[in-house]
Amino acid sequence: MGTDDLHKRNQKLRDRKPKRQENEVILIVCEGEKTEKNYLNQLKDFFRLGNVSINIISSKNPSPLQVVKFAKEKSKEKSYDKIYCVFDKDTHSTFNEAKQKCKNSKFEAIISNPCFEFWILLHFTYTTKSFATNSPCTELINTCLKEYLKDYAKNYNFANIIQQKLETAIEYAQKANKEAEKNNYESSYTFMDKLAFKFKELNNAKQ
Numbered sequence: 001m002g003t004d005d006l007h008k009r010n011q012k013l014r015d016r017k018p019k020r021q022e023n024e025v026i027l028i029v030c031e032g033e034k035t036e037k038n039y040l041n042q043l044k045d046f047f048r049l050g051n052v053s054i055n056i057i058s059s060k061n062p063s064p065l066q067v068v069k070f071a072k073e074k075s076k077e078k079s080y081d082k083i084y085c086v087f088d089k090d091t092h093s094t095f096n097e098a099k100q101k102c103k104n105s106k107f108e109a110i111i112s113n114p115c116f117e118f119w120i121l122l123h124f125t126y127t128t129k130s131f132a133t134n135s136p137c138t139e140l141i142n143t144c145l146k147e148y149l150k151d152y153a154k155n156y157n158f159a160n161i162i163q164q165k166l167e168t169a170i171e172y173a174q175k176a177n178k179e180a181e182k183n184n185y186e187s188s189y190t191f192m193d194k195l196a197f198k199f200k201e202l203n204n205a206k207q
Helices: 003-015 035-046 064-077 095-104 117-121 136-143 159-182 192-205
Strands: 025-030 053-058 082-088 108-113
Touching: 025 035, 025 064, 035 053, 035 159, 035 192, 064 082, 064 095, 082 095, 082 192, 095 108, 108 117, 108 192, 117 136, 117 159, 159 192
Parallel strands: 025 053, 025 082, 082 108
Antiparallel strands: none
16 A cells, blocks of 8 residues: 555544444433423424434333333333433432432433422522422422422423523532532432433534
8 A cells, every 4th residue: 555545544534533422322211291301302402403313201100210110111122322210319219229220220310309390490590408398399399490480380391491591500410419429419419411411412423
């Protein structure tokens, strides 16, 4: 092979783009029937991932353990590159078991304490407040979230909030998660920033 041919071959190797991550096949199983699925579909639309294979579904039974079991069932039907289980700590008795089964199955647990609405709240304000009542999610929504979203409901349209405040939510989530790590995850936290980063990564792979 001549010097010029070798040079051209090396140039082609340098110019070759990495494998497009948008070809990944992803499954996201949510605990809630409306809010999480609704938000994630709108997040997918925001990053223009319509042509990316992201299957967002709700578990048949709204408990952390059932979310993981349902994800396991679905993983047998189709081959996925990555599986995420989105569930709340809330007052669920199966929370710790679900976390362990998620780990054993090599699924990514996207946990929120006390609930997914904490992630929504972080679009507006930073807090690590704990909600320790019998219904911590109801308390969070009524005493905190509705201060910013007076008409909040499970089928809320998050499109404008995502467009205007997603970066704020990511920043605040990272800060809250660091604080929670220090106190053994007793304060409020959410790993939804991981999914937001994943969607952003998939969007960048399209460029």
